[in-house]
Each structure stands twice: as C-alpha cells, then as structure tokens.
Amino acid sequence: DAGVIQSPRHEVTEMGQEVTLRCKPISGHNSLFWYRQTMMRGLELLIYFNNNVPIDDSGMPEDRFSAKMPNASFSTLKIQPSEPRDSAVYFCASSLAGGRTGELFFGEGSRLTVL
C-alpha cells in the first residue's frame, strides 16, 4: 500500500490567493483527519470525517477554511482567501474504526507558505 498521499508537498502563494490541498487516504480506511502543525501552536485537529461525513469541524479556524470528502478515496482542504498566518504544514491522516483505535496513518504533509 502506498500510504496516505498528499499533494502538493510544498506550496508558496501570495496573500489572497486560493489554496487547495489534496489527500488520498489508505484504501479501506473509513476515517480521515486534517491537522495543521505550526511551531507556535503545535498539532491542531482541523476536521474529522467518518464514512465521508464531517463529524467534527470545530477546529476549522474560520470561514476561509473548508474541507470536503466527495468519496472514500479523496479529500480536499481549501483556504480562500489565504493569509500569511495560514502558513503551516497541513497533514492528512486516515484510520479504521472511526479513529477509536487511535492508530492514525499520516501523510508526509503539505508545507504551505503564504507571502
């Protein structure tokens, strides 16, 4: 299995531009998580899907952020418009059993820089 695949690995954009991050979870996993990691705030859960349905989006910073999971093999995290404070590494992770096992499989992350 190729593991969780994220793209792009690196993105540099200017303030105000739209950013779309993509994630392909491990086949057969029914839960998907988006995390953000910064030096200042550490690892933060943004949103969690179970069977393609958003279960907990309380970590989404504001309306500029949106996430979708149209099917079991694909998810996007969109930021529109982007701001410099959105600069971070964004991780996607997938899991079985709704994440109750606590065993998450992470992608290698998308490093976003907003100028």
Next chain:
Amino acid sequence: AQSVTQLDSHVSVSEGTPVLLRCNYSSSYSPSLFWYVQHPNKGLQLLLKYTSAATLVKGINGFEAEFKKSETSFHLTKPSAHMSDAAEYFCVVSDHLDSNYQLIWGAGTKLIIKP
C-alpha cells in the same frame, strides 16, 4: 477534562545511553495511550499503543512504555539511543465522548542524540 503533559520540550542524550521521555495524562475514562514519532520533514508514525491490556507496551525500534495508573504516567523509554532516534515524540491520549472519540495530543518532546 482530558489533558496530556509532556514534561520536557527537549531531551538530549548521548548515543548508546538510555532514553526517557516523560508523559503524564489526566482522563475521566479508562484511556488509551499512544506515542507517535515525527522525523524531520516527515509525517507522524505510531510508535506504540496501550489499550488496557499489558501495562508494559513494546513498540517499534526498541522503544517501550509503561502505563502507571497510580501515577497517571506513560513514559517512553529505550535502553540505548541511536542517532536515527533523533526526532520529535508525541504522547497522545484517547477518550471516548458519547459516540465520538477524541485524541488529545501532547506538545511534543524533541529528542537530540549527541554522537
């Protein structure tokens, strides 16, 4: 409220000497506990997990952790550090709230290995 405290933000040891990374938690439930490792510019990987079976848990790369309920601790140890162990380590507690779940992440401990 559930919480996780990693007592050291940085730990520095010499290669070949023992490693101790400390983690304390608070939980109203019978928790599951995990350690994740993140190598530089990589995603996070599960190192080991405790889920109410044996209190001494063995993980990958020679790491182990002991669940001590009386001390509410789940410290990570390794008898002999290797240069490849240099990474950031996260302690995580899993609680079940209603029909959902919640993973609480520690702030991380950076392990530095001196040659």
